[in-house]
Amino acid sequence: MAADNPLSKLLANLEDFHPVTRKRAIKNLAYLGDKSVIPKLTEMLLKDGSALVRQAAAQCFQKGLSDQSSVPALIQALKDTDESVRGAAASALGTIKDRSAVADLCAALNDESQHVRWLIAFNLAKIGDKSAIGALTKLIADPDEIINIKDAAKEALRQLRIC
Secondary structure, three states: OHHHOHHHHHHHHOOOOOHHHHHHHHHHHHHHOOHHHHHHHHHHHHHOOOHHHHHHHHHHOOOOOOOHHHHHHHHHHOOOOOHHHHHHHHHHHHHHOOHHHHHHHHHHHHOOOHHHHHHHHHHHHHHOOHHHHHHHHHHHHOOOOOHHHHHHHHHHHHHHHHO
């Protein structure tokens, strides 16, 4: 009975009216680790009406569902209207470590959210691409930037220079 299959039940829950139900389904799909759901999750990341669901979709790519095919959607999510989605996308890109995302992450260092800028600096170090050095240096030199973000950028530079 295919309907009793946990994957089938979770996929059905992705269509539920309630955002919390969709979020839980996404989190459980991440634990299952079945990469066949990646296209559906990338679609939800970009199109779901709930920021809670879009954030969960981005977060699933930090857990067992890391995949290069999700990178374009995660890059798009760096421009989401919700800062929690943008932050989750930055963290997922750091986990995937796809160097093609570095230019977009560097551009997103201008994000209005301090938390998102901190996450981007931290995750640029995880990717380890030295092309981020210029953007991180500029962030540190910005007199209007807060100390926590400058510290994250300094740590990222330290790690990038060691690589």
